[in-house]
Every structure is written in structure tokens, then in C-alpha cells.
Amino acid sequence: MENIKKLMRNFDVISYLESRNIAVTESGKNVGKGWIGIQCMFCPDSGNHLGIRLKENTFSCFKCKTSGSVLSLIKEVDGIDFKKAKEILPLFQKDTFFYEDEEKDPIIEIEKNDNILPREFKKIIKGEEPLSVKKYFKRRKFPLQYAQKYQAGYCRMGKYAYHMILPIFMYKKLVSFIAVDLLGTSKLKYVFCPNEIALVNKSDLVYGFDEIKNADKIYIVEGVTDKWRVGKNAIALLTNKCSTSLLLKIKSVIKSTCKIIVLLDIDAKRNAEQLASEIKSIFFSNEVLFIEIEKKDHAKDPDLFGKKQLKFIHNL
Ligand SMILES: [Zn+2]
Known part of the structure; x- marks a missing residue:
């Protein structure tokens, strides 16, 4: 006692x-x-x-x-x-206190809950978008309807105050989320759902996964806004290391004849080679195209593509 x-x-x-x-x-x-x-x-x-x-x-x-x-x-x-x-x-014991374990291992596994969204999460309703959300979409030149299309939410308070929350679904199940800092008050622009809460770890996540079922052509991009920009058939890897099991999962849902187009950011060049060889080894039976974005393209990130560039890649 x-x-x-x-x-x-x-x-x-x-x-x-x-x-x-x-x-x-x-x-x-x-x-x-x-x-x-x-x-x-x-x-x-x-x-x-x-x-x-x-x-x-x-x-x-x-x-x-x-x-x-x-x-x-x-x-x-x-x-x-x-x-x-x-x-x-x-x-949750303070550092200065040492727990004398009479019995051994007081570690208790906390069961993961299906409801992984922050408790302050509110769906962004059409016509009721917070001002900071509107500004974000305008600044990045995305249609405001994407908030509903991608089931985005917003937190007014709490740990994710003034963040837009983008849920990540895989096999129709909510498995994680990304919080986007809208006011630039936190150190990081994007914050992931912590691993102890998420149902799938970062390196096993892909954004837009459920949209590529039976696809003839997919675009692999980096980051959620790249996926938004490229649109249909685009999926975003969320870390620069992508697990083999994730690539196999992608392979299992697309058509066997599916064309794979990989668009990587200039900044990510260093990781690009390793990723490219992994992609080649998993999708060896598919047509795989690597598109390098050159400096002269102006946009160094697919997120910044203009109409002309988008048309070009959509016609690949
Ligand atoms: Zn009270």
C-alpha cells in the first residue's frame, strides 16, 4: 500500500x-x-x-x-x-524516483485503441473551414474541397492546436494521421501520429493507398501535398525509407500490368538511388519510369508543378 x-x-x-x-x-x-x-x-x-x-x-x-x-x-x-x-x-514516474521492483517488470502494455485521432479533432465541414485552413489551401493553390475529399480535420486546442489533421487510411481503416502546422508555431511543419498510438508504423505507411486498387498506372511521390497535386493514382511515401513489405502491399493491389512512375524531390536525391533499386527489384515485371525533376523545371518538388508539368506527367 x-x-x-x-x-x-x-x-x-x-x-x-x-x-x-x-x-x-x-x-x-x-x-x-x-x-x-x-x-x-x-x-x-x-x-x-x-x-x-x-x-x-x-x-x-x-x-x-x-x-x-x-x-x-x-x-x-x-x-x-x-x-x-x-x-x-x-x-509515468519522475526521473529522480527509482521504482523498487519487488515483483519485476512493472511494464504494462497499453492496448491500442481504434480511435487514434486527437480528442480535439473536428472534421472540416464545407462552408465552415477555419480561416487558417482557407489560407493554407489558397497559399498552396489547392481547391478547398480537398479538405472534405481527404477527410481532413482541425484541432482548435490541445497538443495539435492550430493543426490540420490528415487521416491516413489503409485497407479502408484509419491507421495513422499527419498533423500539419498551419500557423508555423511548432518546430515541425508536419507531425506524425506517435508510433505508440498509430496502428501502422511510419515506414509502412502510404498516403492514398486505397485509391490505387486495380490501377493501370500509379505515381509514387513523397509527401501528402505531392499526392494532392498529382492527383488520381498518386500515392505518397511518408518517410525516405520505405519498407519492402510496403512495396509488396502496393504490388498486391495494383494490376500486374500497372505502370509505375516514380517522382522524387530534388532534395531527396541521396535516398532516391536506394529507393529506386528497391522499387526496381520489387516491381521487376512492371514498366518502371523514374522522373527526375531538374532544376530548370523551376519546381523542385512535384507539389509545385504547374499545369504544363502536370499534363506532361499525366500523359506518361
Ligand atoms: Zn469542473
């Missing part, structure tokens, strides 16, 4: 909340010193009124007055019972 108390006191509540995509306010309105604030899940709160006192790891909501221990918080956040909540404690 003593052990549980220790684990509760040393529980790294911030890391835990972040792992659950819950936005944490560390200072400002409603947040006192030594406290952090989050949106209360016990009442219709919109102002981070649920305060967590870091020293004691206890919480109370200034609005609905619900209070309790960190265990009750975990119970509520994860939607689990006390017994299961206790099992979460050893997973």
Missing part, C-alpha cells in the same frame, strides 16, 4: 497528460503557482479550471468543485477502473 502512495506522489502528471493529448496550462489565467491547469472533464469547462497541485498530485476544479487524487484523474481520463489506473502509475 505504501508503494502506491509513493508512486502517486512521484507520478509525472504532465508527461502523462501530454501522452493523452491533453493541453496543459502551466501559467496564466486560472493557474496558480505550483499548479497546472487543464480542461475539466467533470463539467462543461472551457477555461482550464481543473487545477492539479504538482507537489501533492491532487486536483480540484474551481468551477464544479470536483476534487480527488491523481488516481481518480487517471481513472476519468483513460475511462478505466481504479485497479487499471494503478497500473498506469509506474509508467
Whole structure:
């Protein structure tokens, strides 16, 4: 019993909340010193009124007055019972604390959930696109309808605040997502769904996979917007390393006579050779065309292709 108390006191509540995509306010309105604030899940709160006192790891909501221990918080956040909540404690311990394992391995596998989208995810509805989404599409010269076509969503709050969320489907199942930073506030323009949440790892992902079933011709590009630009029959690899099993999956859904056109960014040249030989070895029975984008083409990325260039590659 003593052990549980220790684990509760040393529980790294911030890391835990972040792992659950819950936005944490560390200072400002409603947040006192030594406290952090989050949106209360016990009442219709919109102002981070649920305060967590870091020293004691206890919480109370200034609005609905619900209070309790960190265990009750975990119970509520994860939607689990006390017994299961206790099992979460050893997973998020502060560095200074060493867990004395009496039994061995306190590691508990968290079951992956089918609902992998951030909890703040809202589908972008036609006519109700947030301004930053509209600007993004305009700046990149994409039709606004692509938001619906590609089932994009938007987060106004949380870990992915002001990000557009692009779900990635494979075999009609939502397996991962990419978050696009619309305001340029985060370090990275694109953020992947973390591996511990995603149902498929990055190197095994391809964007647009379900659209190439029985295709006669496919374009392999890099990155989601390249896929958007090239359009029909284009799929995007999402890392510069692509697994053999992924290429085999692609091969299994296209026609045996399918023509493969590979369009790689200039920047990616170094990886291009390795990728090209892998593609050649998997698709040895197909016609494979590698299109190198030259400097004189102006656009160094398929994403920036103009009408003429698009027409050229569509006629290949
Ligand atoms: Zn409350």
C-alpha cells in the first residue's frame, strides 16, 4: 500500500497528460503557482479550471468543485477502473524516483485503441473551414474541397492546436494521421501520429493507398501535398525509407500490368538511388519510369508543378 502512495506522489502528471493529448496550462489565467491547469472533464469547462497541485498530485476544479487524487484523474481520463489506473502509475514516474521492483517488470502494455485521432479533432465541414485552413489551401493553390475529399480535420486546442489533421487510411481503416502546422508555431511543419498510438508504423505507411486498387498506372511521390497535386493514382511515401513489405502491399493491389512512375524531390536525391533499386527489384515485371525533376523545371518538388508539368506527367 505504501508503494502506491509513493508512486502517486512521484507520478509525472504532465508527461502523462501530454501522452493523452491533453493541453496543459502551466501559467496564466486560472493557474496558480505550483499548479497546472487543464480542461475539466467533470463539467462543461472551457477555461482550464481543473487545477492539479504538482507537489501533492491532487486536483480540484474551481468551477464544479470536483476534487480527488491523481488516481481518480487517471481513472476519468483513460475511462478505466481504479485497479487499471494503478497500473498506469509506474509508467509515468519522475526521473529522480527509482521504482523498487519487488515483483519485476512493472511494464504494462497499453492496448491500442481504434480511435487514434486527437480528442480535439473536428472534421472540416464545407462552408465552415477555419480561416487558417482557407489560407493554407489558397497559399498552396489547392481547391478547398480537398479538405472534405481527404477527410481532413482541425484541432482548435490541445497538443495539435492550430493543426490540420490528415487521416491516413489503409485497407479502408484509419491507421495513422499527419498533423500539419498551419500557423508555423511548432518546430515541425508536419507531425506524425506517435508510433505508440498509430496502428501502422511510419515506414509502412502510404498516403492514398486505397485509391490505387486495380490501377493501370500509379505515381509514387513523397509527401501528402505531392499526392494532392498529382492527383488520381498518386500515392505518397511518408518517410525516405520505405519498407519492402510496403512495396509488396502496393504490388498486391495494383494490376500486374500497372505502370509505375516514380517522382522524387530534388532534395531527396541521396535516398532516391536506394529507393529506386528497391522499387526496381520489387516491381521487376512492371514498366518502371523514374522522373527526375531538374532544376530548370523551376519546381523542385512535384507539389509545385504547374499545369504544363502536370499534363506532361499525366500523359506518361
Ligand atoms: Zn469542473
